[in-house]
Structures are given as C-alpha cells and as structure tokens.
Amino acid sequence: GVQWPIAVVYFDSDCYFSDHNVWGIEMTNDCALPMEVHNAGFRRIIIKPEFYYLDISVVFEKPISNFTDYLFKNIILAAVKDMFGQVGLGVDIDVIKFDAKAGRGILRVPKTALVTSWASLTMLGRYDDITCRVEVHGVSPFLPSLACDTRGYFVALDRKTILS
Numbered sequence: 001g002v003q004w005p006i007a008v009v010y011f012d013s014d015c016y017f018s019d020h021n022v023w024g025i026e027m028t029n030d031c032a033l034p035m036e037v038h039n040a041g042f043r044r045i046i047i048k049p050e051f052y053y054l055d056i057s058v059v060f061e062k063p064i065s066n067f068t069d070y071l072f073k074n075i076i077l078a079a080v081k082d083m084f085g086q087v088g089l090g091v092d093i094d095v096i097k098f099d100a101k102a103g104r105g106i107l108r109v110p111k112t113a114l115v116t117s118w119a120s121l122t123m124l125g126r127y128d129d130i131t132c133r134v135e136v137h138g139v140s141p142f143l144p145s146l147a148c149d150t151r152g153y154f155v156a157l158d159r160k161t162i163l164s
Contacts, residue, residue, distance in 0.1 A: 049141035
C-alpha cells in the first residue's frame, strides 16, 4: 500500500500503533513507542494530506511574448478538459505561484484528482493551435519540499576529503 509520512507529535492519550521496535531501544508494554517517548507523552501519527502540489512549466515550440497567469491557468484547464471533458473541469486546481519569465508555476490539486490532473498535463500537445508541452518538475504533498530539489545537488569531493 501507500506509505504516508510519519511525524511525532505531543498527545496525552494512550498509544495504539504497531508492536515492532522501530528505534531498537526498550519499549513499553502497552505502546509501540520507546519508553522515553511514551513517558514524555508523545504519539506517532500518520499525516494524510488533502492536497498535492505540482511544480510545472509550460514550454512552447516558439516563445510567446505575453505569457500571463491567465493564459497559464487556461492551458491547465484546457488540458484537463481535453482529456476528461466537462467532468474533469469539476476539479479545483489552484495556481499558487506563477513566474511568467520561466513559464513555471506551482499548482494545488486535491489528492483525489492528482493522477487525472497529472496525466492530462503530461499529455498536452497543443493549446489554441500553438504547439506546447507541460513539464512536471516535482510533485509533493508538502509545499515546502518543492523549494529544494536534492536531485540537483552535486558535491565535488577530492580524494583527500574522502579519505580524511
């Protein structure tokens, strides 16, 4: 199944999670948390987000001069409508941020419509007789995680640094 992110938060009630020893230290009899965490009143909870955030850009075959947030939103809605018709337009897709120079923006999509929205954006080939495509740079249930892409980091280490 789907594995959701896990957080540790304060609560004063009893624990009710699995019985495996996650931390490899002494566990309480009535709780799946370590003794120190249980005594402090912590509990693990599972976060199930309502929305997902997509970092996308629209790339045109020939650059256009007047790329606005209005055009950006219309391209997104046209992509969803082309693939799923009027029913697809029933999804609330919000533009959180838009950069006209880069043609890039962040969308907020309900988790129930993530797959359909993502598929329709990926399959877009034309908008209003203009050849274009949508590139999905990142998808996350947490908006701050889109701010930092660890796949883009390259650390140059010389042999002395590695051996020391």
